[in-house]
Amino acid sequence: MTHELLPLRDLVEPVVLSTAEDGTPRLVGSRCRHCDARAFPRRTVCFGCLGSDLEDMPLSTSGRLYSYSTVRVSASREVPYTLGYVDLPEGPRVLAHLAGELDGYTVDQRVRLQVAADGSWAFGPDTEVSA
């Protein structure tokens, strides 16, 4: 072997947002050019084939809310906050914060990405599309 093996630098906070040509921010995952395995957040090694021929995959800004919960006791951060699993059309399921009031959500509804000026992101009710 002429090259040395280096560790993955996976503790560097991944870039999760990119900007589309029309200026709208999107989440970005990765897709394997070899086996088509898709993931969010983006990765450097494919979990399907162990290859490294991955491309960035911009993700749809609208998805389906599989389930959600408002967390009122947590070891990891200030409460309350609402988490949900959002299934995106490209395949990945994203664990996301949900914006606003818990009462605003129902299982299987459409939700849409919201990005704040400071780059923080969450999903909120999708007012553009009716489920």
Place this chain on the structure above:
Amino acid sequence: MNGTSVHVVSAAMIPMGRHRESSYTGLAVPPVADALRCSGLAATQIESVYCGHAFGGMLTGQRIVKEVGISDIPVVNVDNACSGGATALYEAVHALARGEHDTALVVGVDKLSQFGGGTLPLVTEDWEVRQGMVMPALYAMRARRYLHERDATVDDLAMVSVKARRHGSRNPYAQYRKEVTVDEVLASKPIADPLTLLQCCPTGDGAAALVVVTDDVWERLGRPASLRVRASVLHSGDFQAGFRNMLRPEITYRSAEQAYNQAGLGPDDLDMVELHDAFSVAELVYYEALGLCKPGESTDLLRSGGTTYGGSTVVNPSGGLLAKGHPVGASGAAQVVEAFWQLTGRAGERQVPDARIALTHVTGGGISGLDHGACTVHVFERAS
């Protein structure tokens, strides 16, 4: 199971609770000493030790067994989150079945009171954990999906806790021994909607010990009342980056299927089950995954009383994780202690009449992309 048949010849545990003045060694030595004494073996006749724990730090097993006259033999420490104690048993059973040893001591121990309280500290290298995932939130999302897909209400979720507390009220080893009502469960402190405090297992401390021997040793000991291990299964789950049906945890479905095949038994043969009811909804989902009812029928099974005394299979006679407690690495071994007492007729007020076949099931979770990272299922038959 392939290989020599294996028996659990003794089992012991301490009452679960907050034992602030006890170390890991202090928690585990009493049940280890009691299990050794009841096994008919001397400490020097133990040939291997398997110690399951999640938060004990380095050399937990050695710190325990050096206090009871066990030395020089292999001591293996096992972390598999909530499946640690059951994984230790799995390792022991298969090592004995392969003929590597004739005897083993299995220990499950953990001390959650060291964290003060609140949710279990998960590994922050994980992406979802960094996003704020905690175990109650994962189960709460499963619960909300359950309420959406099944003909069930929050009263049904609360009924799981009511049953657990009723069973636990007859168990002197349970952390919570007070019965509760559906209204009390639903009015308790919200933790992660729709789950309330009384639908979440408590944090506490506990330790359990088992002595496991080959068939030959069991014969030499005079065939004492014991558990014959009919199945011992461990799975790690499938990674999924996308959709996952949270009501169909494939890791438990597959573990149960393999366990029934190994045992040559089915769910109808079970007299009792100790399953992983870390949160109320889990018990309902696992009725389906373990085949106690068809997928979609778990609410009806609970409502019918089929999983309590007088029903077809008593589920969690000990009170389960919800009432007995859940010191994570100890739980898998403590479930086997309950099975031992039940199948050898020593369960006192909570005895399941003429229990002959038992199944124990424990998972271990908390990382992205997996339903859970570990699932252990054992099936036992009374032998004497």
